[in-house]
Amino acid sequence: MKSYEQIIKVRDYEVDSQGIVNNANYLHYLEITRHDFCEHAGTTFRAMQEQGLDPVVRKIEIEYLSSLTLGETMISRLSMERKGARFVFTQDIYNATNSSHVVHALVTIVCLENGRLSRGDLLAEAFREYLA
Template identity: 45%
Template structure:
């Protein structure tokens, strides 16, 4: 994670209804975990998706890359680490990592673009400034 000023961390716990027939977390559930962590992360920086929407700007997931390494099971507590990297004027890469104790469960890179009326736009400057503390330094 070299070059990152600071990362955001949150702790969650696997709920029984998130398990599949094998007794492990269903792969699609990890998307919910990652999204929830991104929302908590943005809230920590003083940003809210609803505030951006009111200004006519919406963040949209353009690309999602996940590498699964381990499975979570019912009752597992785990931590999600999040940091961000700005790419160009309209794209942000949200780097996320789920760990259980010392074990890395998955890594993910989520590409988010900001749109207004379906067209890419630069995000509000106050949002860019708020994320700078958690950004990869070029």
């Protein structure tokens, strides 16, 4: 299974009063990674929408394992698989300095085609190189 990864740096506005990344920001990191992955794979959300294709998040399961702090750098990785009409992204964030596992998430996506729930065949075609 082919995976994708990118480097993201923690910015000052993403930390709370304790100096650690606020939990909600990890959802942003996961989404940034999915959006950048789409571009890397040869499409964008805008291009998909112009085709009448709208991948939408159905469910996110997230496990917080350790924390990141201001100025630290993370490695955000994803892989994906198809389960019927659902696409499941396995996403992990690691601290780039000490390799500690920061977040593990399963993000389930469903696909709307022209406003109607579909099996996602167009999405599967776009990401065939990455599907398990």
